[in-house]
């Protein structure tokens with residue numbers, strides 16, 4: 001495969017979409033890797049090993065081979081707390097997750113301000129509370145619109161009231177939309193972080209009954225796995241881009257690896273059958289990359305304790321390359 005900078009000599013440069021992409025990408029040719037070994041949002045300890053597995057799978061080297069500079073690698077400190085054993089809390093570990101979220105938000109916003117693409121590596125999906133807060137603050141200061149693409153098998157839109165488990169990794173979308181524990185929704189002093197009419201949920205197939213109501217009420221645009229079966233993921237991705245607002249300056253992609261079928265990506269904490277196949281996983285991110293709107297990325301819920309020979313981490317690295325614009329020709 002060719003890096004975005006590489007160009008087929010057979011093509012006329014003025015007409016080549018590759019040339020256009022190359023010109024656009026000149027503005028954003030570096031990434032900041034933000035590693036967040038956060039496990040406090042779920043009850044699966046293995047997710048804290050996600051960042052290490054991504055390094056073993058040569059994430060930084062692969063990004064540099066694609067032609068991007070890795071401007072910085074940041075390791076966010078996560079307390080190794082057993083607060084998630086507290087079965088009686090409607091939302092577990094909120095103070096600890098709040099602290100991590102502040103640190104993640106600051107790192108993500110700083111990375112964007114420096115003109116790099118922040119790629120936040122999980123860790124469980126509750127880290128998106130922080131990354132989305134950082135992204136939101138970046139655009140808020142510039143008075144610009146942006147869209148959120150949330151890939152997931154699950155809704156992640158529970159509130160402390162609706163959640164059966166109290167696990168915050170089932171709540172980050174709700175928190176970002178301004179619903180849930182105030183200590184999280186009010187991070188950085190304002191709420192919501194993202195508008196529902198600029199938020200899209202793609203690939204869902206395992207949704208709690210109260211989440212159905214919330215999805216229906218709150219105004220996000222959902223594309224279930226049934227929609228993908230019916231329309232195809234290419235068409236769904238195009239529709240999702242339209243739903244995020246054609247006047248958005250940029251897109252945040254929050255990609256939960258459990259959106260992929262567990263046969264292809266076994267290394268997750270909460271597998272759900274019937275997910276994206278290998279090619280669909282790449283297609284969605286390739287199409288988003290072609291829109292040239294991706295400005296920030298989360299890759300979450302990799303659980304090396306459930307993986308087979310680090311294959312899911314290797315796939316996650318490939319998917320990051322696709323989201324950065326890796327092309328076949």
Ligand SMILES: [Mn+2]
Pocket residue numbers: 125152153154156169256301
């Ligand atoms: Mn998720």
